[in-house]
Amino acid sequence: MFRNISMSLEFSADAQNKIAALCERYPTKQPVVLAALHLAQKEHGHLSDDALKLVARTLDLPYAHVYGVATFYTMFRREPGGKNTIRMCTNISCMLRGGYEVLEAFEKKLGLRRGQSNSEFSLVEEECIAACANAPCAVVGTKYFLDLAPGDVDKVVEELKSNPRPEGEVV
């Protein structure tokens, strides 16, 4: 009913400076769209319609273009998610050494199914995260959890509760 009434979002001064600096690195503003979407997600938690409008406005791009890009890449989320995103790999190398069992242990520990979130955690069944020699593995922000077994899950979750690794911290 109120679809046309939208909150206008803004970037922080820091994000604006980052975007302006990045625009200098390319012949047009369009290539900065991924970085701007990462920043918008960091500052606004997820990519709502208003966040996409903010990116479109900032880079002089059509909303449809930004929408198309944002919905192509799996790291962008259109719904709110948790502070930590646990990306648990189940691809071949991890599967062969028990990756699915670790994922199930995360599901049980967090009370979330793969693909679901609460305010603290998002649990993602991830494709290969390029740490196959230490399978099964998960990545949370800048931190890798390697050679995991289902019994390690409690420790991982407790560590992340006291020392969160939000993906936005690297943007």
Add this chain to the structure above:
Amino acid sequence: VPAPIGTKLVTARFGDEAARTVAGYQKTGGYKALEKALAMTPAAILDEVKASNLRGRGGAGFATGVKWGFVPKDAREVHLVCNCDESEPGTCKDRELVYWDPHLLIEGMVIAAYALKAVHNYIYIRGEMMREYVVLQKAVDEAYAKGYLGKDILGKAGFECHLTVHRGAGAYICGEETALLNSLEGLRGQPRLKPPFPAIKGLFNNPTIVNNVETLMNVPCIVDKGGAWFNELGMGRSGGTRILCVSGHVEKPGVFELPMGITFRQLIDDVCGGVWKGRKVKAVIPGGVSMPPLDADELDVPCEFDALQTDERIKPVMVGPDRLFDLGGGRQLRTMAGSGGVVVLDDQTDIPKAVWRIMKFFAHESCGQCTPCREGTGWLEKVARRVAEGRGKPGDLDLMASISHGIAGNTICALGDAAAWPMLGFLTKFRADFEAAIKSSGPANKEQAA
């Protein structure tokens, strides 16, 4: 002389925390090759790279010097792009390389950029590699501050090289070079139709060379020691060493820099401590899941690029029991060296389940642009899943072969082939495993399937 085991051209600084700073990197000989390169002409560097027989380490194994040679001589602006979008399942080398030795990548890129006369250059790093992005960005910032990037590098008037680290956001397809270029331009990561190839018309419509991380990291030692030296370390038409990432059912998985000529048997038994739990090899994926597997009788083949394509000890991939798969022009498909991701499957592996997981991956990662791939990978996953779950129907093997054959060669990029080839390869070499899975499908399961 072929490289002995232990030769380290690109992994020498692994474990050296200090190497991430310019000072630490210089202490172990860093940026010396760049000094030497800037005293040479760009053409002389190109000649050395051609003589080195350096081949692309990202998947296709294309000769790097030949690729560089495609850039038109009269190009107004050229770009060099490093593909650090490593996401081929089983491959975990570029992530380690960037993490331990970011300045070797930067040095390789500055030399390559000098040879190619490329000014504005980019590293496309996978979005999920957040730790590596931080390391790389810091190294790039320091390289600028110390005069290894920017204008008049090392006092060479007029030589300008810029490097921008560009983060992806989660899409396997962006490892395909034209999808990567689209993603760099701020578009959805969908591959472009070729030709024109990027070396003619790539980023921002300019001639562009896209090279893998490991490929570019080999450039400094080629300049330092010479192309002929590098070539001699290798085997046949493949110069240098090779990084192999071994995962799956071995005692000691890891990322190893090894001689080109090492066989899979040596790799598994001598380097990785054998198959785990005292078991035997069932199958080996030789270069990322896109490549057809080897069976236990095919392990004496070397990991070298040409050997994996042509060695007659590797059985060719079939479409059906009596029908060879045709790569075009009657060429047979054996397998390929791919990305160096070696996955070992022991003799207790549930092959239909492993194949289902591979197909699930491709169905998830298809960009949706070409119908045979978008629909076909989904169908393959669906049929492979029911076979793996004991709900398979008679005829499912022929159906999977037929779908794969319908995808292969009929799409803009190689992702379609990358799904079709391993499916056909597993069906060729492990048919009995699939047949057993279908045979053992229970009546209750059959009802469910119907």
